[in-house]
Amino acid sequence: MKGFVYCGMTLLFILLIPATGLAKEPEEAWDKLSDLSDQVFQLTESGHYPAAADALHRFEEQWEDYSELTKMTPDNHERILKSSIGKLEQYLDSLDFDKEEKQEAATEFRLVVNALTDDSTPMWMQFHDDMNSHFERMTKALKADGSSQFQYELNQFMNDYDMLYPSMLIDVDQSSMRKVQQAVQDLATQSDQLSANSQSQSQSLKTLENRVQTAFEMPHSSNKNLHSFQWTALPIGGLIILTLLYVAWRKYQGEKSYSIY
Numbered sequence: 001m002k003g004f005v006y007c008g009m010t011l012l013f014i015l016l017i018p019a020t021g022l023a024k025e026p027e028e029a030w031d032k033l034s035d036l037s038d039q040v041f042q043l044t045e046s047g048h049y050p051a052a053a054d055a056l057h058r059f060e061e062q063w064e065d066y067s068e069l070t071k072m073t074p075d076n077h078e079r080i081l082k083s084s085i086g087k088l089e090q091y092l093d094s095l096d097f098d099k100e101e102k103q104e105a106a107t108e109f110r111l112v113v114n115a116l117t118d119d120s121t122p123m124w125m126q127f128h129d130d131m132n133s134h135f136e137r138m139t140k141a142l143k144a145d146g147s148s149q150f151q152y153e154l155n156q157f158m159n160d161y162d163m164l165y166p167s168m169l170i171d172v173d174q175s176s177m178r179k180v181q182q183a184v185q186d187l188a189t190q191s192d193q194l195s196a197n198s199q200s201q202s203q204s205l206k207t208l209e210n211r212v213q214t215a216f217e218m219p220h221s222s223n224k225n226l227h228s229f230q231w232t233a234l235p236i237g238g239l240i241i242l243t244l245l246y247v248a249w250r251k252y253q254g255e256k257s258y259s260i261y
Helices: 002-045 049-065 067-072 075-093 099-117 123-143 147-171 174-192 198-217 226-260
Strands: none
Touching: 002 049, 002 067, 002 075, 002 099, 049 067, 049 075, 049 099, 075 099, 075 147, 099 123, 099 147, 123 147, 123 198, 147 174, 174 198
16 A cells, blocks of 8 residues: 555656646647737837837747747637737738737737636727727717717727627627627628618617627637636646545554554
8 A cells, every 4th residue: 555655755756856847838838828929019019110110020030939829829819819910910011001000900910819818807898898999979960960970989999899799709709799790891891882871871870889899798708718727627626636545544554553553
C-alpha cells in the first residue's frame, strides 16, 4: 500500500508541474496579443500606417506561434480573426482607402481580438449608446418623411454595424445574429425600393432595433476559453486526488500502528 501511494504521488507531481505551466501560457499569450492589437489600433489612429502594418504582421506571427491558442479557438472564431486581419492589411497597404476607413478597419480588428479574450464585458458593447443614437435619428428621419435623410442615417448605421458585426458574431449566439442580419437586409432592401412606404420601413426599423437591443443585452458566449478552463482545472483536480491519496495513506498507517498494539 505504501509503495502504491508513493508511486501515485510521484506520478501526480510529474503531471502537475507542466499542467500548472500550461494553465498560465494561454492567458499570458492572450495578454500579449491583446497588447499588440492595441498597438496596431493606436498606430493606425495616429496615421502611422507602415508601423501599424508591421505590428499587425508581428501579431500574425505570434498567433501562429501560440499553438495552444489556435487549438483552443473555435474554427469559426479563427476565421473571423483572420478575415479581420486580411481586411486591415489591405486597407493599410492601399491608397484607395481614406483615414476614416482605415481607422474603422483597425477598430474592427481590435474589437475582434478583445471579443476573443474578454468573457465579461467586451469592448463592442461600449457602442450600445451609438447604436441607440442611430435608431433615434433614423426614426426621426422617417417621421419627417425625409427619404434622403433616412438613407444617409441608414448608411451611417451600416458603417458602425459592419464594424461591430465580426466581434458580435463571436459573442452573441448564432440564432440571434441571424435574426439581426435578416432585419438589416430587410430594411436595406426596402430603402432601395421606391415603392416602399414609410409605415413598412418604420415597422422594419423597429424590428431591427429590438433585435439589436436583444443582442446587446443577452448573456454572451462563455465557452471561448473552455480549453483554458480545462487547463486550470487539471492541476486543481490533481491536487484533490493527491490530498485523498495522502489521507488514505495516513489512515492506512494509523490502522497498521493500531493493529501492532
